[in-house]
Amino acid sequence: MTLSVHSVVGAGLSVLARANPLTAFVMGLFSHFVLDAIPHWDYPLKSGSGGRSAPMYEDMVIGRDFVFDLLKIIADALLGITLVMFVFKPEFRSLADILTSGIFWGVVGGMLPDFLQFLYFKIKKEPLIAFQHFHTWIHEKEKKLNDRNIIGPALQIALIIFCIYLVPLSL
Numbered sequence: 001m002t003l004s005v006h007s008v009v010g011a012g013l014s015v016l017a018r019a020n021p022l023t024a025f026v027m028g029l030f031s032h033f034v035l036d037a038i039p040h041w042d043y044p045l046k047s048g049s050g051g052r053s054a055p056m057y058e059d060m061v062i063g064r065d066f067v068f069d070l071l072k073i074i075a076d077a078l079l080g081i082t083l084v085m086f087v088f089k090p091e092f093r094s095l096a097d098i099l100t101s102g103i104f105w106g107v108v109g110g111m112l113p114d115f116l117q118f119l120y121f122k123i124k125k126e127p128l129i130a131f132q133h134f135h136t137w138i139h140e141k142e143k144k145l146n147d148r149n150i151i152g153p154a155l156q157i158a159l160i161i162f163c164i165y166l167v168p169l170s171l
């Protein structure tokens with residue numbers, strides 16, 4: 001799923017559970033794999049060695065396409081962080097506030113697996129290999145909605161809206 005969804009869900013869970021940083025991180029991480037196991041859409045990344053039809057589980061080729069992919073990924077991550085800041089309004093006045101915040105660690109846990117995937121592409125050493133096998137296995141279990149360019153993103157937006165409304169209501 002998109003980093004936006006992963007970050008909002010990771011932050012939302014940490015808020016719901018009033019989690020400390022470690023618990024929030026673990027919950028974020030766990031939620032990443034649960035979300036990836038749900039049939040979903042992913043935006044295309046052209047630098048993936050497998051191309052659009054076979055998602056890039058092996059490498060991302062650094063080049064012109066990669067620059068555009070990177071911009072997409074950064075925009076996605078920033079959108080997620082912005083939504084988290086607006087919806088959950090964490091009080092970050094200092095670096096210490098950020099580093100001791102469950103919301104921050106929920107977002108980190110939620111996004112981390114996709115960054116580890118990139119590290120695997122470039123390093124291909126344990127424990128990244130084992131991690132990549134697990135991540136791929138989770139993804140393979142769901143039937144992708146990658147060719148559903150309306151319903152796919154719509155479902156993710158719905159999921160974000162669901163979290164934005166449900167989490168504050170549950171507090």
Ligand SMILES: [Zn+2]
Pocket residue numbers: 001032036113114135
């Ligand atoms: Zn993932």
